Amino acid sequence: MTIDPSKISTSITPFAMIDEHSALPQEQEILFTMHSVFRIVEITQTPSNNRLWEVQLTITGESDPQLSTLTNRIKEEIDGEGWYRMGKLMLKVGHFDQAEELYNELLKGASTDSDIAYIYHQLGWLKVDQGKYPEAIKFYEKALEIDRKTLPEDHSSLANTYHNIGNVYNNMGEYSKALEYYENALNIREISLPPNHRDLSTSYNNIGGVYS
Structure with a gap:
């Protein structure tokens, strides 16, 4: 050395x-x-x-x-600060157990609704990556419950969470529930986004996939 x-x-x-x-x-x-x-x-x-x-x-x-190139690339892919950024990095590299432990510790010290909702959302993402879909839905629903109380009805975060829950139900083969959440996401995006936005295209594609 x-x-x-x-x-x-x-x-x-x-x-x-x-x-x-x-x-x-x-x-x-x-x-x-x-x-x-x-x-x-x-x-x-x-x-x-x-x-x-x-x-x-x-x-x-x-x-x-x-x-420097590697560091800058990581900064582009993994945003956030401090331990929240570390949690994202752990998810990115597949260290799910460590990420879950970290997020649970962050949850204990979270003091704002936005932080709590964010952590629940990340735990939902983690459970999706683990293939534990029912647990993922529980965490996403907790995040959604907080966001619906604290954010405007047309906020993009609500649309994203509806979209993610729809994805989980779609993966589980529960297409009627997937369609419900996809349509909720689409309703928000049609109000808040320009007509040529990529997220609108994603919503249309997801709904079409469910019907097919």
Whole structure:
């Protein structure tokens, strides 16, 4: 492992030697921060044991162009701030159990209706990805209940939640219920969106799919 001091930001300490505090000082343990990023330089098989591989790593700097490209791409795909952003990232990479644990903790500390509705919506999304459709509907319905009390009747968030619930019922083969929610989403979108908006096309397509 190689660490070039010139690549380390003065505002970030990527690692600390903790062998003095370890139960086994001879192991020379190193503690790395979560935001430390290393580049894989080389992977070689050890001559003495063909079951072991040696990985050469070198720390990246904030000016690393590939790291900057990756970071910017993640920012484009995963919006939000703090732990909410972390939850989205966990969902994106399929770490559903960790995401659920995080959202449940966020739910305990949520202080506004919008935050609570958002967390319920994310939990619904999580359950859809897990294929647990009845649980997904329960969470989406909780989000919808809050949004209907706090948002205007033609708000896009309501349309999106109706749309998502319709998708779940459609996946379950309960087409009459899917149609009901798809039509609710369409009614809002026809009021709030321009006639050439993509979401309107999606609603028409979903309703057509149910009838077919």
